[in-house]
Amino acid sequence: MIPIEMFLGLSAILFAVGAFGVLTKKNGLVVLMCIEMMLNAANINLVAFSAFFNDVVGQIFVIMTITVAAAEVAVGIAILLNLYKTSGTTDLEDINLLRW
Amino acid sequence: MLFIDYAWLIPIIPLAAFLIIGFFGHKTPEGGGYIAIIAAAVSFVLSALVGYEILSGTVAAPYVNDIVWLEMSPGVVLNFGLYIDNLSVLMLIFSSLISTLIFIYSIGYMHDQGERKRRYYTEVSLFLTAMLGLVISSNFLEMFIFWEIVGLCSYLLIGFWGFKHPKGEKASIAAASAAKKAFLVTRMGDVSLLAGLFVLLNAFGSLDFVSLFDPANIAAVDNSTLALGSLLIFGGVIGKSAQFPLHDWLPDAMEGPTTVSALIHAATMVKAGVYLTARSLPLFVQSTDVTLFVAVIGGFTAFYAATMALNNMNIKRVLAYSTLSQLGYMVLALGAAGYMMAASLAAGDVEVDHAMGYTAGTFHMMNHAFFKALLFLGAGSVIHAVGTEDMRQMGGLRKRMSITSITMLIATLAIAGIPLFSGFWSKDLILESVLHVAEGGHGAASAVFLILFVLALVTAFMTAFYMFRLWYMTFGGEEGEASKHCHGESPRSMTYPLVILSGFAALSGFLILFGFADALTFNFVDGAFVVGGHGLSMIEVLEDIFLNPFAYVSIALAVLGFYIAYRMYEVRDIEPGRYNQYGESSLYKLLQKRYYFPEFYNALALKLAYPAAMAVEQVDRKAVDGTVDGIANSITGGSQMLRRIQTGFVQTYAAFVVGGVLLVIVLIYLIGYLTGGL
Numbered sequence: 001m002i003p004i005e006m007f008l009g010l011s012a013i014l015f016a017v018g019a020f021g022v023l024t025k026k027n028g029l030v031v032l033m034c035i036e037m038m039l040n041a042a043n044i045n046l047v048a049f050s051a052f053f054n055d056v057v058g059q060i061f062v063i064m065t066i067t068v069a070a071a072e073v074a075v076g077i078a079i080l081l082n083l084y085k086t087s088g089t090t091d092l093e094d095i096n097l098l099r100w
Numbered sequence: 101m102l103f104i105d106y107a108w109l110i111p112i113i114p115l116a117a118f119l120i121i122g123f124f125g126h127k128t129p130e131g132g133g134y135i136a137i138i139a140a141a142v143s144f145v146l147s148a149l150v151g152y153e154i155l156s157g158t159v160a161a162p163y164v165n166d167i168v169w170l171e172m173s174p175g176v177v178l179n180f181g182l183y184i185d186n187l188s189v190l191m192l193i194f195s196s197l198i199s200t201l202i203f204i205y206s207i208g209y210m211h212d213q214g215e216r217k218r219r220y221y222t223e224v225s226l227f228l229t230a231m232l233g234l235v236i237s238s239n240f241l242e243m244f245i246f247w248e249i250v251g252l253c254s255y256l257l258i259g260f261w262g263f264k265h266p267k268g269e270k271a272s273i274a275a276a277s278a279a280k281k282a283f284l285v286t287r288m289g290d291v292s293l294l295a296g297l298f299v300l301l302n303a304f305g306s307l308d309f310v311s312l313f314d315p316a317n318i319a320a321v322d323n324s325t326l327a328l329g330s331l332l333i334f335g336g337v338i339g340k341s342a343q344f345p346l347h348d349w350l351p352d353a354m355e356g357p358t359t360v361s362a363l364i365h366a367a368t369m370v371k372a373g374v375y376l377t378a379r380s381l382p383l384f385v386q387s388t389d390v391t392l393f394v395a396v397i398g399g400f401t402a403f404y405a406a407t408m409a410l411n412n413m414n415i416k417r418v419l420a421y422s423t424l425s426q427l428g429y430m431v432l433a434l435g436a437a438g439y440m441m442a443a444s445l446a447a448g449d450v451e452v453d454h455a456m457g458y459t460a461g462t463f464h465m466m467n468h469a470f471f472k473a474l475l476f477l478g479a480g481s482v483i484h485a486v487g488t489e490d491m492r493q494m495g496g497l498r499k500r501m502s503i504t505s506i507t508m509l510i511a512t513l514a515i516a517g518i519p520l521f522s523g524f525w526s527k528d529l530i531l532e533s534v535l536h537v538a539e540g541g542h543g544a545a546s547a548v549f550l551i552l553f554v555l556a557l558v559t560a561f562m563t564a565f566y567m568f569r570l571w572y573m574t575f576g577g578e579e580g581e582a583s584k585h586c587h588g589e590s591p592r593s594m595t596y597p598l599v600i601l602s603g604f605a606a607l608s609g610f611l612i613l614f615g616f617a618d619a620l621t622f623n624f625v626d627g628a629f630v631v632g633g634h635g636l637s638m639i640e641v642l643e644d645i646f647l648n649p650f651a652y653v654s655i656a657l658a659v660l661g662f663y664i665a666y667r668m669y670e671v672r673d674i675e676p677g678r679y680n681q682y683g684e685s686s687l688y689k690l691l692q693k694r695y696y697f698p699e700f701y702n703a704l705a706l707k708l709a710y711p712a713a714m715a716v717e718q719v720d721r722k723a724v725d726g727t728v729d730g731i732a733n734s735i736t737g738g739s740q741m742l743r744r745i746q747t748g749f750v751q752t753y754a755a756f757v758v759g760g761v762l763l764v765i766v767l768i769y770l771i772g773y774l775t776g777g778l
Contacts (some may be wrong), residue, residue: 021753033752092750099748 007048028083028090030072032076041070103149104159107182110216111246114139118225119774121218130207131217135223137203141234143157144196151189156620161632164310164528166238176305181215183238183309186619186632191235191375194466198367198473199228201597203478206359208593209484220260223514224363224703227253228534231368235375240297240307247340247372253289254369255283258356271355278355285349285701289339293376293484296332297324304420313382327387333380334394341373341427343550350424351408354489359482361416366683374430374465378458381434381622384628385442391729392545395435399534402428404695406562406766411570411691413480416442418570419472422515425466425559431553433461433530436537436620439549442543444624448474451625456536456644458622459635463612467522470608471514474601478508481590481598482574486582496579500586503595505575507602512571514605516564517658524621528651529612531556535650562652564661572669613638 005058014037043062050058084090116559117132117139123130140753166181184192203224210217215718230249237243259279265441297443301307303321311317318326324482337343342350349368356362364370376396384390403426412418437457444452481504482497483489498505512520534556538549589595618635625634645651667674693699 017759022756023751094746095750099746 007044011041011044011048014038014044026091026093027079028080028092028095031092033071034081035076036069036073039065068080078084102153102159102314103283104147104153104163104184105148106152107163107184107236108165110143110150110173110196110236111229113143113146113505114225114229114232116714118229120220120223123220124442125218125221126215130211131213131215132221133203133207133217134209136221137207139225140196140203140228143228144193144200147189147196147232150184154184154186155188162309164238166308169242176301178241179239179308180242181350183485184236187375187378189321190462190466190620191371194469195235195371196228197267197369198469199224199231199363200475201601202252202359202367202473203681205362205480205594205597206593209359209480210357211591216260216264220257223256224360225255225259227363227368228394232373233250234372239309240300240312242291243376244297245338247293247759248290249401250282250372251286252341253365254286254353255279256518257360257363258282258353260356260360263599264574275355277642278349281701282353283348286339289346291338291705292339293330293336293769297304298330299329299332303329309379310411310752315382315624318386320637323386326383327390328378330384330387330390331393333376333383334390334397335376335454336371336384337431338397339373340376341370341431342424343373343428343431344404345697347401347405347424348694348701350421350636351694352698354414354420354462358476358483358715361420362473362476362480365476366469368563370423370427371465371469373385374427374434374461375550377431377434378462378622381438381441381458381475384438385445388439388442388446388542388545391435391438391442391545392548393435395432395439395534395537395552396548398428398433398435400428400431400554401425402559403555403562404428406559406566407689408694410562411688413491415491415494415570415574415716416476416489416509417584418491418566422475422567423472423715425563426464426472426515429527429530429556430461430468432456432556433464436533436549436552437461439537439542439545440533440540441622441624443540443600449624450627455533456529456636457533457621459612459617460526462620464523464526464530466611467514467526467605467608470601471523471605474480474507474511474598476516477594477598477601478504478511481594482508483589484590484594485586487585488582490582491573493580495575496575496576496583496740497586500583501589503589503598504569507595507598507615508528508535508575510602510603511747512567514609516567516662517560517654518564518662519655520609522605522607524655525609525612525645525751527560528645528648528654531560531650531654532644532648535648553652556656557650557654561661562656566661566663567663568662574664576703577672612641617641649650650729720770 016033018041021037021052022031025031025034043065046058046062046065050056050062052084082091087095089095114136117135121128121132126137154163155159162183164181164183166179168177169180170178174177203221206224207218210220211540213220226249229251230246232250234243234246234250237246254280259276261272262276263272263277265275297307303325304312304317306312339346342348350696353364356364402425404429405421409418409421409425412421434457437455437460440457441452443453480503482494485501485504486494486497489492510521513521517524531553534549534553538546538553540546542549558577617637617640619632621632621635623630624635637766664674668676691694
C-alpha cells in the first residue's frame with residue numbers, strides 16, 4: 001500500500017505549482033487552469049485521508065467539490081469571455097480598472 | 101378648573117401664530133395680520149384671567165410649575181417652567197393688550213407693504229411670544245433664552261426696511277445699520293447678563309427664582325460674589341433698557357416702522373430690562389452699593405436723555421429720547437426702592453414693608469406703556485398722513501387730523517405729569533420715593549439721592565417742555581409744508597386703537613388708588629421676599645401725593661414747561677432761536693450730536709474693537725486654522741502614499757493573500773515552538 005505521505009507530497013507539489021501559476025501567469029485563462037489545479041490538489045488530500053481513515057464522507061465531499069468547481073469554471077470563463085469582448089485582451093496586466 | 105393651569109398657553113398661542121403666518125401667511129388676507137391679532141387677543145384674555153386668579157388670591161403667588169430640563173452633576177438642575185406672581189401678571193396683561201392694539205393699528209399702517217406684510221406679522225408674533233415667555237419664566241436661564249429672542253426680533257424689525265425702504269436706498273442702509281447697532285450694543289449687555297448667570301449658577305447651584313430669592317440661600321453666598329452677579333445682571337438691563345452708557349441704539353432704532361417703535365418702547369424689549377431689575381431686586385438689595393449704582397444710572401439717564409429731546413426736530417427721535425428718559429425714571433425708582441430695603445436689611449431689620457419705589461417704578465412702567473404706545477401710534481398716524489418725520493414741515497394738523505391730535509394731546513398730558521392723567525401719579529410716586537431715601541439719613545448716599553431727586557425734578561420740567569413742543573410743532577401753529585398735502589385722518593383701524601389707548605393713558609393712573617399700591621409692592625416679611633401686600637391704602641396714597649409740597653413743585657414745573665412750549669411754538673412770541681444763537685451755540689450742537697456718543701461708539705469700534713478683531717482673526721487663521729489644516733493635510737498626504745497599495749492587479753492581491761497565509765502559518769509554528777507545544 002502506498003503510504004499516505006506520498007499522496008500528501010503529490011498534493012503539496014500540485015498546490016504549490018498551481019499557486020505559482022496563479023501569481024505569475026499573465027493569461028487569465030491559464031490562471032483559471034492553475035486555480036483548478038490547486039482545487040484538485042485539495043481533492044487528492046480529501047480522497048487520501050478518506051482511504052486512510054476508512055471514511056467514505058471524504059470521497060462524497062470530493063464529488064461535491066468537483067461539481068462546484070465545474071460551475072465555478074463556467075462562471076470564470078464567462079467573465080473572461082466578456083472581458084475579452086470589451087477590452088480585447090485576457091492579459092491580467094492590462095486589466096487594472098480598480099487601480100488607485 | 102383654574103385658568104392658571106393653562107398659563108403656559110399664553111406664549112404658545114402667539115408662537116403658533118408665528119408658525120402659521122410664517123408658513124401660510126401669504127395665502128391669508130393682510131399677510132396673516134388677522135391671525136396675529138387673534139393670537140395676541142387670545143393671549144391677552146388668558147393673561148387677564150390668569151391675572152384675576154393671582155390677584156384675587158385664588159392661586160397663591162408666586163405660582164411655580166417646573167419641569168426638569170437638564171440635570172447636571174453634582175446636583176445642579178436646570179428647570180423649565182412658569183413663575184407667575186403679581187409682577188409677571190402686570191407685564192403679561194399690558195404687553196399682550198398693547199400688542200393687540202398695535203397689531204390692529206398695523207393693519208392700516210402696513211397695508212401698502214404687499215408681500216412683506218407676512219414677514220412683519222411673523223416677526224411681531226415671535227416678538228410677543230418672546231416677551232410673554234420672558235415674564236413668566238421660572239428661572240434666569242429660561243428668561244435669558246427669551247431675552248435673546250427679544251433681541252433677535254428687535255434686530256429683524258428695526259431692519260425691516262433694510263432691504264427696500266420706501267424712501268430709497270439711503271434710508272434702507274440707515275435701517276440696516278440701525279438694526280446692526282441695536283443688536284450689537286444690546287449684545288454687550290447680554291454678554292454681561294450671561295456672565296452674571298454663570299456667577300449665580302456657580303454660587304447657588306441653581307438659577308431658579310424660587311431658590312435664588314430664598315434669603316436662606318442668599319445668606320450662604322459670599323456677599324461680594326452676590327454683588328458681582330447683581331452688577332453683571334444689571335449690565336444686561338443697561339443694554340436692553342438702553343440706560344447710559346449703552347443707550348445710543350434706541351434713537352437709531354427709529355429707522356424701523358413706527359409700529360415697531362411702539363412695540364419696542366411700550367410693550368416689549370425695553371420693558372424687559374425694567375422687569376429684570378424688578379425681578380432681581382431680592383439679589384440687588386443684598387448690597388447698598390449695587391442699588392445705589394442702579395439708582396444713579398437710572399437718574400442720570402432720565403436727565404441726560406431728556407436734554408437731547410429738547411431740540412430734536414424728528415418727531416420719532418423726540419419720542420425715543422423721552423422713552424430713554426422715562427426708563428431712567430423707572431430704574432431710578434427701583435434703585436431707590438432697592439436702596440431703602442438694602443439699608444434696612446443692612447441695619448438688621450427683620451421686616452421691611454413696602455419699598456415705595458417698587459410700586460412707583462412698576463406703576464410708571466405700566467402707565468408709560470400706555471401713553472408711549474399712544475404717542476408712537478399717533479406719531480405713526482401723522483407720518484402716515486404727511487409723509488415726513490421732520491416736525492418743522494408739520495404744524496397745523498389739528499384741523500385735518502382731529503382724532504390723532506386729541507389722543508396725542510391726552511398722551512402728552514399724561515407723560516408731562518399733568519394732574520390726574522396717568523403719568524402724574526406714577527411720576528410723583530417716583531419723585532417721592534427718591535426723596536424718601538434722600539431724607540432717610542443714609543449719609544453720603546442720601547446726598548446722592550438728593551442730587552438724583554433734583555435731576556428728576558428738572559427732568560419732569562424738560563419732559564413737559566419737549567412733549568408740548570412736539571405737540572405744538574405737529575398740531576399747532578401755522579400749516580407747514582408737508583401739512584398742506586396731508587390726506588386727512590388715518591383709517592379707522594388706526595384711529596380706534598388710538599382712542600382705546602387714550603382711555604388707558606388718561607385713566608390708568610387711578611389704578612393706584614384701587615389696589616395697585618397693594619398689589620405691586622416689595623416686602624421682606626417672615627424671612628422671605630414677597631411681592632404684593634402690605635401696601636398703601638387709597639387714603640395713604642392720596643396723602644402721600646397731595647400732602648407732599650414737592651408734588652406741587654413738580655406740577656408747577658410741568659405747567660411751566662407747558663407754558664414755555666406754548667409761548668414758543670403756539671403763540672410764537674418767544675423765538676426759541678434766540679437762546680441758542682440760531683442753532684450755532686455749542687450746547688445746541690452738543691445735544692444735536694447726542695453728546696458725540698455715536699462718534700464715541702464708532703471711535704471705540706474702529707480704534708479698539710477693530711484691531712482686536714483683526715488680531716483675533718489672525719490667531720484664528722494662523723494658529724487654529726493652521727492646526728486644523730495641518731492635521732487634515734498630514735492625513736491626506738499619508739493616504740496619498742497608502743493608496744499606492746491598490747495596484748488594481750488581481751495577482752498582486754493574490755500574492756498578498758498567499759503571503760498572509762504563509763505568515764500566519766509561520767507565526768502559528770513559531771508560537772507553538774516558543775510555548776513548547778507542537
